[in-house]
Amino acid sequence: MTDPGKYFTAIKKHFGTEKLTELYHTNEFTLTVAVALPAQATDKHVNTVTPKLFAVADTPEKMLALGEAGLKEIIKSISFFNNKAKNIIRMCLVLVGHGPIKHAGGWKFPEKYHNRDELMTLPGIGQKTANVVTSILWGAPNIGVDTHVFRLAHRFGWAFDVDNTPEKVERKLLSIIPEKYLDVANHLMVMHGRYICKAQKPDCANCPVKKLCEWNK
Numbered sequence: 001m002t003d004p005g006k007y008f009t010a011i012k013k014h015f016g017t018e019k020l021t022e023l024y025h026t027n028e029f030t031l032t033v034a035v036a037l038p039a040q041a042t043d044k045h046v047n048t049v050t051p052k053l054f055a056v057a058d059t060p061e062k063m064l065a066l067g068e069a070g071l072k073e074i075i076k077s078i079s080f081f082n083n084k085a086k087n088i089i090r091m092c093l094v095l096v097g098h099g100p101i102k103h104a105g106g107w108k109f110p111e112k113y114h115n116r117d118e119l120m121t122l123p124g125i126g127q128k129t130a131n132v133v134t135s136i137l138w139g140a141p142n143i144g145v146d147t148h149v150f151r152l153a154h155r156f157g158w159a160f161d162v163d164n165t166p167e168k169v170e171r172k173l174l175s176i177i178p179e180k181y182l183d184v185a186n187h188l189m190v191m192h193g194r195y196i197c198k199a200q201k202p203d204c205a206n207c208p209v210k211k212l213c214e215w216n217k
């Protein structure tokens, strides 16, 4: 198997980005909401909605002041907005229970949430969201496995038929990806899957890892 580090070096160079996500956000709370919103929706579409939302509600307190009806009105073009709005409001109710949280750099989570398991106790925060958030915010060695990451792990020859769930693929990725790439692995694989190695028509001719790729061979 080709060293996964070589893939990440090439993909990072190709996209030339230091950003860890394309999702618009302004602090730890808005990042979490932004990561939780795209299930069955694209990041691009979510980014057309969130600037308006976060302009009025960039903390749990302000989100509760906006209210479930107000939140639904703003995010109504996103799939499953009813459920997503309910969960965001329930999450905010839990977070305000910790009292007002103010930091110079904007709203931040209480320290007890700085790990995946604790973050997943919040309403609406599943494993994929918790993985992405903990890895972006605190550099945790967790990899959110969405449809792009799942597909690429198999195409790159890192996962096999038996790795047929996101959890199994995540375990496989964590066992082979060099530590220095763990915090960027999700973002780089999502970018590569979204713009180059697409599900239906992978753009192999313009792919920065075509010489490494098992599927191409």
Ligand code: SF4
Pocket (backbone or CB within 6 Å): 155, 196, 197, 198, 202, 203, 204, 207, 208, 209, 210, 211, 213, 214, 215, 216
């Ligand atoms: S060579 Fe083709 S299949 Fe392989 S990673 Fe690149 S785009 Fe995907």
